[in-house]
Amino acid sequence: MLLESAERFLGEHSSSQVVRAAAELPSGVDLALWSRVTEELGWQVVAIPEACDGLGLGAVELVILLEKLGARLSPIPFFASALAAMILRTVPTSPEQTRLFEALAGGAVVAFAHTDARPDWNEVGVKVSSAGAPHIAELNGEARYVIAGGVAEQLLVAARGEGGVRLFSVPSDAPGVSVRHRPTVDQTRSLAEVTLTGVLVEPGCELAADWERGLGVSLDMARILSAAEQVGCAQEALDMTVAYVGERVQFGRTIASFQAVKHKAADMMLKVESARSLLYYAACTADAWLQGSADDQALREAAAMVASAAGDTAFFVTGTGIQLHGGVGITEEYDIQLYFKRARALEAYLGRPDESRERLAQMLLDGPELEGTVHAA
Amino acid sequence: MLLESAERFLGEHSSSQVVRAAAELPSGVDLALWSRVTEELGWQVVAIPEACDGLGLGAVELVILLEKLGARLSPIPFFASALAAMILRTVPTSPEQTRLFEALAGGAVVAFAHTDARPDWNEVGVKVSSAGAPHIAELNGEARYVIAGGVAEQLLVAARGEGGVRLFSVPSDAPGVSVRHRPTVDQTRSLAEVTLTGVLVEPGCELAADWERGLGVSLDMARILSAAEQVGCAQEALDMTVAYVGERVQFGRTIASFQAVKHKAADMMLKVESARSLLYYAACTADAWLQGSADDQALREAAAMVASAAGDTAFFVTGTGIQLHGGVGITEEYDIQLYFKRARALEAYLGRPDESRERLAQMLLDGPELEGTVHAA
Amino acid sequence: MQLEFSPADEQFRNEVASWLRDHLCGEFAAIRGRGGPGDEHHFVDERKAWERTLAEGGWTCIGWPEQWGGRGATIEQQVIFNEEYARAGGPGRLGHIGETLTGPTLLAFGSEQQKQRYLPDIRAGQAFWCQGYSEPGAGSDLSNIKTRAEWDEQERVWRFYGQKVWTSLAHESDFIFVLARTDVSQRGHRGLSFFLVPLAQEGLEIRPITQLTGTAEFNEVFFDGACCSPEDLVGEEGDGWRVAMGLLGFERGVSTLGQQMLFQVELDEVIRLAKENGASRQPALRQRIAEAHIGLRTLRYNSLRMLSGEDDGSLSREAMIYKLAWSNWHRNLGKLAMDVLGPEAELVESAPYELNRLQSLFLFTRADTIYGGTNQIQRNLIAERALGMPREPRGDA
């Protein structure tokens, strides 16, 4: 039901024209479309706990939606919204947590700001400093690559404190906060830079102290959600390529009749379906984590696997899509290049596929044996 | 001329039957064929200095011959003979050097024994110990993966001494030397294990003290000579595959008419020609080194490049060759599997392609800039 | 996607595991883990005895209807059985072809008489079958079958002339099912019929095909007047293509998870070796080991998607990629194993050509991407059936 309504709605309201129009905006986000989604479809409540006006569902449902949004490159901040809900589920219960859940359920955009320019996406990259625990804290520093940062009402800011990593809730219009839009190579998805200069935060807005583990989990959740967009993006690129080669005639034949083209398409599908199988597993694992039946290690493994596979898949499939489009593939007029740019952006986001494989290699080769790989049902 | 006579002779005398018969022997070497080559064709004198009854030529000519020998998987110890000549050209002039050059020119088999079982091919792998310089030295230890070791009259043994790596000339029938044939996955090329137990060596048979640099150069020479075999092996695998698919009919067409098969063949040829271009460059560089107009660094770079390319090429081309042969490709009856086995053996010999690339990366990324990459003509 | 099985299924799992623990021991301890791909020619007598033991325990043909001695097991139960069988190190199943191909074919297309004659012996582990599809001139092209079946009016038998190839275990089997041309005036899919033929008879010769491993799992089977009775024609004369295609459709993926269990054992060995010999510290091998791990997990979740899909008989997208995916994964694992072994990978333990397990894996997996539909054929199928792209034209030759 979720799937069909999503397909129907996006088919109608998230056309290529809508995507291209949003790409012209500095924020890259179509807030009117987001309002329709929140008001008519209510996707933003999917992963919010029932106690906070949500559906209390999890990654499986988010992944279904994000696959469809990835397929349409829809210019709405759903990824940020979904990720914020997941992040909030890693922190202890507090009034501020409840307030943010309710804000998300109401359609507010909440963005996650955690890393500096280089070199890493994990806790090493947290460079915003915080001082003043347990009283009013002062935040200073910069976070980059903030998705939907330009339209967020609220920021979730990871900061370095004496005790390790802390997570704060900061209104984006708080004194000392400045947000700068950054246009990107992927024209359909802008990234913001957030600068914090002497930003004072009430103790109640410290969502978590000692949040290093939570940060790891949040990044893994982000990788899984992002993989859903990648799978959707790749599937759509495959579909539009198969459609194009079925129409395009060269040497008196549709180019779809050339075996080399068919075999490329078969390889594309092999990768898409493989990534999708891992994606569904990863989503189930994320939900198992939320329910306490999978540990951080299982989540990390699932996230590394799907990030590697979905990243490679989306890049390969969209790149091959351009190739099979031939000359028109490199024109602005055709959409395949937009998918290619999105695939490249997502492949790099939160670490390249080879970096995911190295994380996995550490689990497989450097520590004690992974549990349950053979024995899990 | 060299090329045509080599092709003619090998076409006549190094058939699949001859290769398969030699594979049944413990040594894997057809000594009768080797006698004919040394007596009728004299290839063994190519790289021997003119002063020692040789032609005084170098890698360019060796590479031409080894390409053809690789194409026929010829069971003669030419690689060992050629490598020995190159190794002797890295050591100072001495009566023993002259004696060995002359023995080589007479057709004697001289094998190079330098490394232990694991983990490395370079100087770290030298585990034979030597004691007693500058007087009579005593050698103890084991060297493995000795090509043509089982039929060698004479061994060039790298050993570890106090001052570093030393190179000794040791008759294979000297007291304390034992040589064990080891059959291999590549049935057409056996590797010997040499064990030295209290082997006493006259001072005159120490060909070089402080031979670490010479070892590095020798290994690079070996990589270039080995790459020639790989290129020949790959070219032949490509040729026999193109011939097979041109005859084999499926679905009422020769399978050569399927575009997927054609494109695989095109990729095979792309790799073979690319590796060959690098091979010719590497051979020229090796000769430039012999003439003193290229330094160790240039030789190391050339060897790393061609080892990487030729290794990947031969494995890909022969493996794809099996695939395009279909069912018969995995039968003992067809020759393509022999080429595949040789390609796998050579790919691993002296380090995998990725290890060659890492050596190159060290030159490119970790030190001062490589000289002359842009400016060389 | 279903990641877990129901409590009843888990109960069934325990039952399987405990039976195997109790029986795969003693005289059968020696055949644990043996007889798989590349090793099929070993321990044949012991493995036949094991088939009979399995049968006595009621563990052959569990997916067949109870009427024919099966358990009418669900897909999930069959998956579980295969998983536990692989986990327990159950030896390569000599009864596999009879149980999974001949049986279902007879249940769907066979006469009552054929069922009664053949099914009980298959179920009892008493009769072993091999397949007679492929021919030298028709590797991937079944419709190019040239083996003829001629009606001998005098003896009232069908007589066979021609050659089949890639027949595994022919020399250990009792029967072969044969797709043969009964109407030589017809070409392609038409004029073919499907027969059940005893192997031990005049006019039938089995010759092993030695492979690049030096071993011989496959055979050529030559027919020169070998015969079967008219009752051993399955379906109608000329119906062979329909029967043969139906047979290929019986593979529902229940054995995939068991197969993956064997793959996991191989990968575990590679990982153990890498940790032991230091290959695990080489960055390029780390990447490839991680890829292998991802690939195997992908096969697993792909299979779970297949099994939880709609049961409308059509192949789902994830099912259509499975052969291409597993065979290339396995072939890559073979190469990885050699690279992790390092230089020693090249050395054969004893003459003439006694390969170790990983060397054999390396060489034998080159066949994986060839038999049962080459990579090229698989990609055609995916493009044509799953993506609706134009079919390859046949030539006129």
Add this chain to the structure above:
Amino acid sequence: MQLEFSPADEQFRNEVASWLRDHLCGEFAAIRGRGGPGDEHHFVDERKAWERTLAEGGWTCIGWPEQWGGRGATIEQQVIFNEEYARAGGPGRLGHIGETLTGPTLLAFGSEQQKQRYLPDIRAGQAFWCQGYSEPGAGSDLSNIKTRAEWDEQERVWRFYGQKVWTSLAHESDFIFVLARTDVSQRGHRGLSFFLVPLAQEGLEIRPITQLTGTAEFNEVFFDGACCSPEDLVGEEGDGWRVAMGLLGFERGVSTLGQQMLFQVELDEVIRLAKENGASRQPALRQRIAEAHIGLRTLRYNSLRMLSGEDDGSLSREAMIYKLAWSNWHRNLGKLAMDVLGPEAELVESAPYELNRLQSLFLFTRADTIYGGTNQIQRNLIAERALGMPREPRGDA
């Protein structure tokens, strides 16, 4: 393979280098390194002025015979010129098409009148040319040309109707050579003719094609009655295919080493960046950087093999792989550049879409494997021409 040039050639090299050093400065300093692929639309006026300066120095058309103002330069000298030109940062050559395609075509197939009319202006850097081959329905399939040339008896001119595409620099050029169908009753290679057509006229419209980089190097050219005189037909009517194929054969690889010099500059930038930002410590990137280095050196030695090959006009094996090799190498370099840049690769310096050099490289190189014969076409050519495999059948559509 010749790795070194003769002393006379090295003398020539010094002459080129010193002339460029003395002239590519002052007013031309701003255009050093500009106007290459992805940047062709920049500094057009300055680059036209530069072409005239080159011409005055005698450095245009050096491979042409002296009779037509060239130097009759050897292949080696042309290679050296291209290398030094690239090394000096010489801007993208606006005269390229005229010098390397129109000129040689007219020298081989043109009338005396055509040579006298067109060659001097090309040689002088006064007239610029673009190509009119590709059409929307005939990307890789030149024989499917639909543009018609009709003879207008009244005005005694050829009139053109149709559309050409992927015409780079059309909006900066003076002439276009056009392959058009003069006999519409013929199909395929027959009935085509080759014309020289002025661009600035009624009935001819140039529309830029915006690419994924947001820039527009290529154009569509629409013909709706634009014309040329009968003297501007090259060869005979119906001879177009032969002329066009001859033209494609004039690419002898003399520019490849110059092109590689530009590639080396790009790779050097990637390596410098990797060392600077620490990407050089990541094993996967180290492998890819080494691969890129090997690949570029391979292109170099491949070109040197090409150039030292027999001059019998036939393409050698190494020449047949060159397009496939360089284009995929370059495309991979584009991706590597982004990965070495790291997360910052995604950020565009200023709105709306001002890409930096490496971002532009990344996106623009996706075109490399498409124009001038896609990867697919290149593989067909290699298989068919170099390996003698069967040709792809044409469809009937």
